[in-house]
Amino acid sequence: MRVIRHLPRLAARLPRVVLTLGNFDGVHRGHQAIVERARAEAGRRGGQAVVLTFHPHPVAVLAPDRAPLMIQSLHDRLATLRALGLEVVVAQRFTRAFAGLEPEAFIERFVLSALDVQHVVVGYDVTFGRGRSGTADTLATLGPRLGFTVEAVGPVRVGNDVVSSSSVRKAIASGDVVRAAALLGRRHRLRGRVIRGEQRGRTLGFPTANLHVGSRLLVPAYGVYAAWVHAQGATRPGVVNIGVRPTFGEVRRTIEAHVLDWSGDLYGAWAELELVAHLRGEQRFEGPTALREAIAADVAHARRALDARAP
Secondary structure, eight states, X not given: OEEESOGGGOSSOEEEEEEEESOOTTOOHHHHHHHHHHHHHHHHHTOEEEEEEEESOHHHHHOGGGXXXXXXXXXXXXXXXXXXXXXXXXXXXXXXXXXXXXXXXXXXXXXXXXXXXXXXXXXXXXOBSGGGOBOHHHHHHHHHHHTOEEEEEOOOEETTEEOOHHHHHHHHHTTOHHHHHHHHTSOXXXXXXXXXXXXXXXHHTOOOEEEEOOTTBOOOOSEEEEEEEEXXXXXXXXXXXXXXXXXXXXXXXXXXXXXXXXXXXXXXXXXXXXXXXXXXXXXXXXXXXXXXXXXXXHHHHXXXXXXXXXX
């Protein structure tokens, strides 16, 4: 998959483009439906599907105090889009100057100067341009004059809920990783580098790998989770603890994974935690002995949960 970091720097205009645009945070089932339609239409026209996404999130630039925590890093968003079979993704840097473009200027001067857009596929609730004033209706109005057709996709529902980045964030933030998986179309993963911790797990008989993730990434509710641990080219069962370790009076959040039936070294490695089930909330125990007994019970519970759910 080709990744373009700044559209105006293209040496030549991309031909026969079927375009979709949006933030695509999480690349959930709604996004997947849009991408699927864009790819199908590109195939029918003998063209190429192009996703135009933005980084950082526009709200993080325009109103940082209201910016949502992200479901995925840009790296993971691009990897998920690649897995959907896309040929080209534009990861456009979002700035205040860029945000000032009126919707028509954004399409005519910015997009069409670099892309030969024949068709646009967007979500039913897409917004773009100054003050988020551009919509699917705006595109449909511009299309006949500028030479492209438009279709809007959605909403996509899971049960009674409309799939959106907001609904995915709500599920993850509450620790409902099963609900998040239903909305995403895959299990939620936390990805980061393994760093050295306080070695408390080792002294308890349950050594852990401490994961460092970006400060702008959404982390599930504090508690214990069954998870598949992907690291060093292998997938292993694990128990993940997210929280501040109240038994020891700590206040710094940690993300720790105890890999079952394994004693290797992951320091410095990148790891992904594929969260399968929420086992319990965070608890404070009377001391190390009570905590050790609780962890043993967590391990047994995680084994049962993972036995029923393949990675």
